[in-house]
Amino acid sequence: MLKKVTVETALNAEMDEHLGYAKHHPSKSTNSLNGMIYSRHPLVLRPKTKAV
Incomplete structure (x- = not known):
């Protein structure tokens, strides 16, 4: 320790x-930044798609 x-x-x-x-x-x-992040666009998570 x-x-x-x-x-x-x-x-x-x-x-x-x-x-x-x-x-x-x-x-x-x-x-x-000091830990503060401001954005006009929210983060959008999308599922991965498999390439065919």
Whole structure:
């Protein structure tokens, strides 16, 4: 368990450094989503069809 926590902490720190801001904190850039996605078109899922 300690190994998992250590690895997760290291990966989160690496991601924060890569993005330039910590998780759940505002970005200094206007080009970020921060987990909020707004779309005019809802996602439509369709079943796969077999090629004949």
